[in-house]
Amino acid sequence: MSDADAPDETTTWPELAIGLYDRLTGRNAEITYEFEDMEVDVPSTTGEDPEYAYWRVDGTLTVKTSEKE
C-alpha cells in the first residue's frame, strides 16, 4: 500500500468523533462498549500542565444512529 492510500491516524477528539460517526452512519452500525471498573485520569485541558480528575467507569454504553428525524 502506498502512503497516498494509507488511512490517516486519528489525532484529535473531533477527528475521532467524526470517524465514529462515519462508521455508524455508513453501515447502520451499533457500537457497544462494556466497561468493567475502567480507571482513567481525565485531563482538565489539552494544554500544558493540566489537572487530572480520577474517573472509574462501570457498565454498558451503546451508540447507534437514530431513525427519528
Next chain:
Amino acid sequence: MTTISTRQREPVTTLAELLDELEDRPALAVDADLTVEIDGHAVTVTGYDDLVAVDLPSLSALLALWRDAPVETMDAAALLSSIGLTAEVRVRGAPVARVGDAAEPSDLARRAGLGPVELVPDGLLLAAVTRRRG
C-alpha cells in the same frame, strides 16, 4: 488506540469545524447503564435513545463537577444539539438542567448567549431544600 480512516477531508481540529461536519447528518441514539465515579462523586448515567440522564448525589457534587469539567458547558450543549441528543442533569432524581437538543432555554439564557442550556428552577430548589434537610 483506535485508527480510523479520514481520507479526502481536511483534519477537524476545532468545535466549529466539528459542528460543520456533523451538520445534516443523522441523529444518534444512546442506550446507557453506567456508574461513574468522578473524584469520589458517584454518578449514574442512563441513556434512553435521545435522552441521557446524568444523576448526581448532591448539588455540591454538581457544582464541583461543573467547575472542573474538561469541556465547557456551552460547547457540550452545541455538540449534543448537533447530534440530536439531550443530557438531563439530575440531583437525586430531580431534573435541574437540560443541555442539548431538547433544552428550552429561558429568554434570559437565550439573550445571554448560553446556547441550548435549560435550567429547571423547581428541581434546583428541591435539590437545595432536600440537601438542607438531609
